[in-house]
Amino acid sequence: MALVKSYKKSGEEYIPKYIFSLNKEECIACGRCYRSCPMDVFELFIEEDEDGEEIKYMTITNDNECIGCGTCNKVCPKNCLTHKPLEIGR
Numbered sequence: 001m002a003l004v005k006s007y008k009k010s011g012e013e014y015i016p017k018y019i020f021s022l023n024k025e026e027c028i029a030c031g032r033c034y035r036s037c038p039m040d041v042f043e044l045f046i047e048e049d050e051d052g053e054e055i056k057y058m059t060i061t062n063d064n065e066c067i068g069c070g071t072c073n074k075v076c077p078k079n080c081l082t083h084k085p086l087e088i089g090r
Contacts, residue, residue: 002087004086018063019072024057032077041072044059
């Protein structure tokens with residue numbers, strides 16, 4: 001399988017990596033990924049645990065909108081995001 005490739009302004013080729021998953025156990029809901037994402041891929045999710053305690057974490061709601069820029073991964077203090085190159089079939 002081939003990978004999707006792109007080019008920087010300098011003409012240099014690179015392989016963008018797209019959002020694949022988010023580890024909600026590691027996420028501290030700081031919102032840095034949400035604020036840095038130019039494509040509105042993330043959303044804050046709030047739920048209660050068995051003890052009624054509020055749990056907050058970010059979720060991936062629009063993964064098809066990801067452009068593979070990696071900005072969210074660069075600003076995440078917990079490294080809870082996973083990105084992968086996009087494979088295309090022939």
